[in-house]
Ligand SMILES: Nc1nc2c(c(=O)[nH]1)N[C@H]1C(S)=C(S)[C@@H](COP(=O)(O)O)O[C@H]1N2
């Protein structure tokens with residue numbers, strides 16, 4: 001098996017995870033994917049079932065959270081982002097060719113950015129299944145991005161909007177700006193801005209246990225009340 005990237009450690013399970021405040025925020029709509037495309041485009045779009053009619057693929061890839069846990073061998077199903085881009089986004093929305101910064105938002109209010117060049121990598125997907133089953137709320141229902149070469153925080157769950165811009169001046173990060181590197185390439189250990197990767201390893205690692213517990217408990221509480 002391939003070695004894990006620098007500073008990462010394998011986990012047996014695949015926990016629901018994220019920045020603390022999103023533990024208690026849940027997607028409203030977990031059934032039908034609705035994706036908005038906005039920003040520097042000719043025609044803003046609101047797409048219901050954005051993957052409908054596009055060629056589907058399955059891909060097995062490892063997932064690397066910036067806090068240093070990794071889950072190997074996840075089998076995602078969906079559509080390659082590059083295919084969605086070529087067949088839907090480009091012809092229908094007609095983005096300005098110079099606008100290459102994509103601000104992504106989730107239904108829970110989470111935000112991050114990706115550069116178009118990273119979104120078009122062959123392993124980036126708009127995923128709606130995991131292990132052959134529709135995505136659960138834990139893992140991003142009804143639609144999420146999967147960008148295996150980036151740290152997990154770029155793999156936006158409950159994906160609701162792609163807003164396309166010339167730069168990241170409009171971007172308001174989910175938490176502190178230092179936590180969101182514009183590229184977040186795992187192999188280069190681009191964990192965040194301003195601080196080196198080795199420092200953020202040390203800062204984040206103690207947070208894994210409490211965060212996993214907080215996200216799991218919030219999930220239990222939410223769905224025992226509303227189900
Ligand atoms: N909408 C949304 N997307 C998100 C997050 C979040 O809290 N909300 N957390 C990010 C982080 S930090 C990680 S590691 C992964 C976790 O994915 P999982 O919950 O499916 O394990 O989702 C990322 N995408």
Ligand SMILES: [Mo]
Pocket residue numbers: 017018064065066067152153
């Ligand atoms: Mo993460």
